[in-house]
Amino acid sequence: MPAFALALDTQTIAIAVALLIAAALLVALLARAGVGRRAPRPPSELPLPKPAERPQPPPPVAPAALPPERLAREQRAGEQLQSAQDALAAAEARLSRDAAARAEVDRRRREVSDAQRKLEYERRKIAEAEEKARREAETAARAKAEAEARAAEEARLAAERAAQEEARRKLAEAEAGRTLAEGLAKTRGGFMARINAFVGAAKELDDATLAELEEILFSADVGVRTATRLLDSVRERLKRRELSDVSRVKAALREEVERILSLGVAPGESGHGGLPDLPPGTPPPQVVMVVGVNGTGKTTTIGKLAARLEQAGKSVILGAGDTFRAAAGEQLDVWADRAGVPIVRGKDGSDPGAVLFDAVTRAKAEGIQVVLCDTAGRLHTKANLMEELKRLKRTLEKAHPGSPHEILLVVDATTGQNAIAQARQFHEALGVTGFVLAKLDGTAKGGVIIGICDELKIPVRYVGVGEKVADLKPFDPHEFVEALFS
Numbered sequence: 001m002p003a004f005a006l007a008l009d010t011q012t013i014a015i016a017v018a019l020l021i022a023a024a025l026l027v028a029l030l031a032r033a034g035v036g037r038r039a040p041r042p043p044s045e046l047p048l049p050k051p052a053e054r055p056q057p058p059p060p061v062a063p064a065a066l067p068p069e070r071l072a073r074e075q076r077a078g079e080q081l082q083s084a085q086d087a088l089a090a091a092e093a094r095l096s097r098d099a100a101a102r103a104e105v106d107r108r109r110r111e112v113s114d115a116q117r118k119l120e121y122e123r124r125k126i127a128e129a130e131e132k133a134r135r136e137a138e139t140a141a142r143a144k145a146e147a148e149a150r151a152a153e154e155a156r157l158a159a160e161r162a163a164q165e166e167a168r169r170k171l172a173e174a175e176a177g178r179t180l181a182e183g184l185a186k187t188r189g190g191f192m193a194r195i196n197a198f199v200g201a202a203k204e205l206d207d208a209t210l211a212e213l214e215e216i217l218f219s220a221d222v223g224v225r226t227a228t229r230l231l232d233s234v235r236e237r238l239k240r241r242e243l244s245d246v247s248r249v250k251a252a253l254r255e256e257v258e259r260i261l262s263l264g265v266a267p268g269e270s271g272h273g274g275l276p277d278l279p280p281g282t283p284p285p286q287v288v289m290v291v292g293v294n295g296t297g298k299t300t301t302i303g304k305l306a307a308r309l310e311q312a313g314k315s316v317i318l319g320a321g322d323t324f325r326a327a328a329g330e331q332l333d334v335w336a337d338r339a340g341v342p343i344v345r346g347k348d349g350s351d352p353g354a355v356l357f358d359a360v361t362r363a364k365a366e367g368i369q370v371v372l373c374d375t376a377g378r379l380h381t382k383a384n385l386m387e388e389l390k391r392l393k394r395t396l397e398k399a400h401p402g403s404p405h406e407i408l409l410v411v412d413a414t415t416g417q418n419a420i421a422q423a424r425q426f427h428e429a430l431g432v433t434g435f436v437l438a439k440l441d442g443t444a445k446g447g448v449i450i451g452i453c454d455e456l457k458i459p460v461r462y463v464g465v466g467e468k469v470a471d472l473k474p475f476d477p478h479e480f481v482e483a484l485f486s
């Protein structure tokens with residue numbers, strides 16, 4: 001193997017050497033051929049050639065005649081050149097003209113498109129304006145229709161309210177309520193029944209009979225003083241021999257009771273019966289403060305009174321001055337609604353003085369004739385009721401100097417003789433100008449009215465014989481006595 005390798009190497013080297021020799025021969029041949037083709041360089045020992053001398057102008061020669069055919073061709077060529085140049089100039093002129101025209105066209109195009117855009121813009125604006133005008137017209141038409149509908153609805157409601165008002169008025173008028181005689185039925189059945197039984201029995205008017213009469217009168221809730229006074233008047237008449245027998249006692253008592261209830265005012269003269277008119281020259285509104293212990297019937301009386309005054313053609317406003325009892329305001333609200341009169345209310349627990357002040361102020365501003373002021377009958381606070389009422393009275397005086405023109409004390413007939421003490425207390429604190437005896441229908445103790453008039457000399461304005469508007473009766477002493485003694 002190494003011998004074979006050695007032989008191979010020798011052979012390879014011999015081939016490589018042969019190839020190198022052949023390549024060297026080829027290179028030498030090629031180099032020789034290249035040298036032979038190059039320009040022969042002058043031998044460096046030869047003189048350099050002299051620079052060329054300036055050529056002399058040729059001697060003048062007679063012009064040779066040009067072939068006419070060439071001239072013609074040349075002329076033709078010139079003419080062709082000229083014509084090409086003219087065409088070129090014309091083409092250039094046209095080109096320049098075209099360029100100006102093109103620019104103008106471009107400008108005009110721009111103007112047209114601008115004008116178009118403007119036109120479109122204006123058209124769009126017109127469309128928008130039309131749309132806006134249409135919308136506005138629609139809105140105006142809708143508003144007009146709504147206003148008309150509202151006005152029609154308001155007119156309908158006003159007509160409805162007027163009809164309801166009228167119906168309410170008629171109903172209030174039609175609600176007959178009780179007659180005074182019916183309202184006094186229980187009282188008649190009480191002490192009047194005993195008097196009737198007493199006078200019905202034919203007997204001598206001796207001491208024993210008078211003692212019996214005394215006992216009847218003392219049980220009549222007229223109060224001790226009034227009972228004594230009535231008995232004394234009977235004794236007087238007996239002494240004057242005006243009373244021949246027992247049957248005359250009833251007539252004597254009736255006269256005496258009417259005299260007491262009339263407070264010395266002759267029948268037909270004012271002093272009783274309803275709310276007195278304001279004295280001439282007194283500026284309205286007439287302010288009426290309604291007072292009394294709780295539950296006597298103040299609020300109900302105010303409601304009935306408001307309805308009565310309205311029916312008589314007076315304008316009335318209610319002041320909800322009882323802010324202590326929850327629901328007192330709502331109760332008065334119901335009455336205001338039934339009577340169809342305005343009301344001023346405050347929040348529960350708010351200052352009643354402020355409420356009444358507002359009511360009077362509003363009455364003054366609106367020319368309302370009568371202000372009926374409700375008050376509380378009991379306070380939740382420790383404050384004294386009388387002190388609170390005095391304060392309210394001062395507030396009303398401030399709101400309208402000279403007012404309250406009437407302090408109406410509402411007395412509950414069912415409380416009997418206690419009502420006399422109550423009335424005295426209110427009178428001493430406030431100076432009561434008139435009173436209302438409520439709930440006469442519910443009691444046999446109606447005789448208390450005689451006691452109050454006799455002891456306090458306060459005129460009776462109204463009596464209440466039920467809960468309807470017509471159940472509040474302006475007090476008439478004669479009518480009352482008739483109903484009581486019949």
Ligand SMILES: Nc1nc2c(ncn2[C@@H]2O[C@H](COP(=O)(O)OP(=O)(O)OP(=O)(O)O)[C@@H](O)[C@H]2O)c(=O)[nH]1
Pocket residue numbers: 292293294295296297298299300301322325328376377378410438439440441442463464465466467471
């Ligand atoms: N039968 C009858 N009931 C009456 C009369 N007056 C009032 N009432 C009733 O008595 C109750 C008390 O009446 P109100 O008007 O609330 O008495 P008030 O004095 O305002 O009571 P307070 O606000 O609590 O102080 C109510 O149920 C009335 O309906 C009347 O003349 N006859």
Ligand SMILES: [Mg+2]
Pocket residue numbers: 298299300322328374375
């Ligand atoms: Mg009340």
